[in-house]
Amino acid sequence: xGACLNSDVSLSPSxxxxxFSKHIHDNVHGNIYLDPLSLRFIDTExxxxxxxLKQLGMTSMVYPGAVHSRFEHSLGVYWLAGESIExxxxxxxxxxxxxxxxxxxxxxxxxxxxxxxxxxxxxxxRQFLPRVxxxxxxxxxxxxxxxxxxMVDEHHIDVDPxxxxxxxxxxxxxxxxxxxRSSSEKSFLYDIVAxxxxxxxxxxxxxIVRDSRACGLGCNFEFQRLLDTMQVLDDEICYRAKEYLxxxxxxxxxADLHRTVYTHPKVQAIELMVADALVEANNYLEVxxxxxxxxxxxxxxxxxxxxxETSPSxxxxxxxxxxxxxxxxxxxxxxxxxxxxxxxLENFKKVTAQDIICSQNNxxxxxxxxxxxxxxxxxxLTRGKHNPLESINxxxxxxxxxxxxxSEDRISHLLxxxxxxxxxxxxxxxxxxxxxxxxxxxxxxxxxxGIKPQVHSTPDKKKRRYNSCI
Numbered sequence: 001x002g003a004c005l006n007s008d009v010s011l012s013p014s015x016x017x018x019x020f021s022k023h024i025h026d027n028v029h030g031n032i033y034l035d036p037l038s039l040r041f042i043d044t045e046x047x048x049x050x051x052x053l054k055q056l057g058m059t060s061m062v063y064p065g066a067v068h069s070r071f072e073h074s075l076g077v078y079w080l081a082g083e084s085i086e087x088x089x090x091x092x093x094x095x096x097x098x099x100x101x102x103x104x105x106x107x108x109x110x111x112x113x114x115x116x117x118x119x120x121x122x123x124x125x126r127q128f129l130p131r132v133x134x135x136x137x138x139x140x141x142x143x144x145x146x147x148x149x150x151m152v153d154e155h156h157i158d159v160d161p162x163x164x165x166x167x168x169x170x171x172x173x174x175x176x177x178x179x180x181r182s183s184s185e186k187s188f189l190y191d192i193v194a195x196x197x198x199x200x201x202x203x204x205x206x207x208i209v210r211d212s213r214a215c216g217l218g219c220n221f222e223f224q225r226l227l228d229t230m231q232v233l234d235d236e237i238c239y240r241a242k243e244y245l246x247x248x249x250x251x252x253x254x255a256d257l258h259r260t261v262y263t264h265p266k267v268q269a270i271e272l273m274v275a276d277a278l279v280e281a282n283n284y285l286e287v288x289x290x291x292x293x294x295x296x297x298x299x300x301x302x303x304x305x306x307x308x309e310t311s312p313s314x315x316x317x318x319x320x321x322x323x324x325x326x327x328x329x330x331x332x333x334x335x336x337x338x339x340x341x342x343x344x345l346e347n348f349k350k351v352t353a354q355d356i357i358c359s360q361n362n363x364x365x366x367x368x369x370x371x372x373x374x375x376x377x378x379x380x381l382t383r384g385k386h387n388p389l390e391s392i393n394x395x396x397x398x399x400x401x402x403x404x405x406x407s408e409d410r411i412s413h414l415l416x417x418x419x420x421x422x423x424x425x426x427x428x429x430x431x432x433x434x435x436x437x438x439x440x441x442x443x444x445x446x447x448x449x450g451i452k453p454q455v456h457s458t459p460d461k462k463k464r465r466y467n468s469c470i
Contacts, residue, residue: 026072028210032079037104038111040157042075045298046147047115050074052301056211057121058270059261061326063215066261070114073207077193080202080223081110084192087227088237096232102189105163109170109193113203115151116143116294119302120274121262127275132288141175141194143297150294170194174201191237198391199382200226200239200247208253215261221253222246231395233403241394244406251381251388258379259421269332269427272373273322274305280319281308332373332427335438338445340422345385350376351424351444356437359444365436372437373427380420387419 021033034042041047050071059066085106089098117140118124129136145168151157152164162182169179170189174196181190195201205223212219226247229240239247261267282288285307290300308316309323325331340348353372360367381388393403428437445451 024075026076026079028076028206028213029079032075034075034078035104035107037157037159038078038107040155040159041108041111041151044151044155046151046154046294047071047074047112049298049301050114050117052303053117053119054302055121055207056214056262057119057123057302058274059121059215059264059267061270062264062266063261065216066211066214068210068214070117073210074111074114076206076210077113077203078107078111080205080227081193082107084202084227084230085189088188088230088232092232096188097186101160101163102186105166106170106189106192108163109167110202112148112167113144113171113193114140115147116140116145116297118143119300119304120271123271123275124278127271128278129288129291131275131279132282133291138291139175139177141172142177143291143294144171145179147294147298150298154295174199185235187235188232188237195237197236199388200237200250200392204250204254208250208257211257211261212253217257217261219253221249223250226250231398233393233395233401236393236403238393238395238403240398241396241404241406244389244394247392248389255379255381263375263377263379263423265334265337265425266331268375268377268425269334270326272332272375272427273326277308277319277322278304280322281316284313284315330431332429333431333434335426335428335434336441337423337425338449338451340424341449341451342418344449345420345422348422356426356440356444359447360436360440361443365433367433367436367440371429371433373429375423375425375427377423377425378420379423383419385418385420 021035022039023031023033026032048071051069053070054060054066055068055070055073056063056066082103085098085103088096089103092098122140125138125140129138148164148168148171152159165182166189169181170193172178172194173190174194178196181187191197191201193201194203202223205226208221209219209223225243226239229243230237231240232238278287281304285304287300287304290297305323308319309327311320351374353369353374356372356374357367357369383391387408389406389408392405394406395401395403426437426441428434
């Protein structure tokens with residue numbers, strides 16, 4: 001289980017926990033020790049399914065090393081969740097009342113936080129389901145909570161019902177579907193895995209380092225500094241004031257990954273094609289029906305793309321051709337993009353293919369809505385237009401019992417003046433329409449903001465050819 005690779009991070013469990021655990025070797029955290037109850041969940045077909053879900057979906061088509069799975073990420077979050085609460089117990093165990101129940105609960109929440117994730121990263125719930133399920137409010141967090149109940153019942157796992165209730169609360173804590181907490185005590189426990197209070201959590205600690213490494217990018221965010229200096233004050237995890245730049249680096253690195261990896265223009269072109277293929281295949285394969293029941297949902301993973309590709313069924317002809325286009329690198333062509341002006345962000349309305357079609361000039365090629373694909377890309381530091389540091393409490397030193405926020409003017413004048421970008425990208429589904437769609441897109445921007453796109457324009461065939469390459 002796991003690959004034996006060198007680790008940059010050394011996290012040492014207690015000798016007692018090692019003796020009664022199994023372990024794997026992870027390429028980010030080194031040895032990860034698995035407790036018996038967690039193993040009951042890991043050794044199920046539902047958890048093993050995560051091996052067939054790439055953490056970054058179709059990103060490996062652009063960054064070839066990005067083939068890591070949600071399986072290893074989930075183990076990483078499990079490990080860091082355990083490390084976090086063990087450190088808090090060692091630092092403040094007497095005053096916080098942390099017990100074995102709390103430790104096991106937080107570790108299970110870390111392990112199972114992504115158990116309900118769909119295929120192809122967030123494409124499934126953000127680009128596919130809204131097109132085939134009217135008014136869909138489905139989320140992978142809600143499905144994770146449902147899957148936890150299903151796994152307990154299906155495999156007769158002997159676990160305290162109160163623990164499972166808290167695990168589900170922790171999984172949903174940072175989502176819009178957060179559950180009322182079963183207890184107001186020890187609220188700091190909900191800050192560890194999915195922090196709805198300020199976004200600093202071990203889920204981000206793991207995927208930022210893991211994704212950066214897989215894509216061959218440098219990462220100078222050091223989560224270990226935060227684990228070593230955190231402290232609970234007034235039932236909230238706070239951080240030493242001198243680490244404010246480390247926390248800012250967490251959010252800045254995440255935003256940089258969104259810009260350069262997760263929303264890379266070529267990655268998005270491929271995701272648009274996969275989403276179209278899934279929509280075409282949905283009536284025949286009934287993909288969307290899987291979300292109704294955990295007993296069917298766990299059978300859905302990234303291999304559906306191979307199912308479409310190899311099926312001889314005539315009902316899948318259109319979907320099959322789209323997958324073949326991806327294989328042969330005949331992708332939707334990137335036409336242009338623009339960043340929405342800062343003073344227009346507040347009232348921004350998502351741009352649609354129809355908006356572009358309505359902006360084409362009379363005469364020439366007549367564009368249709370199905371010829372155009374639009375991506376509205378929001379990149380922020382987790383708090384929309386606000387500075388995330390405003391939501392985080394700090395303390396002066398380890399003797400201090402007072403928490404405080406750090407005002408923006410005391411941090412650095414080099415930090416960004418704006419904390420959110422909205423980028424609109426337009427693609428042509430047919431290569432011969434790139435120029436016409438680019439022109440319509442420029443007309444739309446002139447009509448909307450009075451300015452013309454300045455980057456990635458495609459005035460001639462030679463440049464279009466260049467832009468189509470990785």
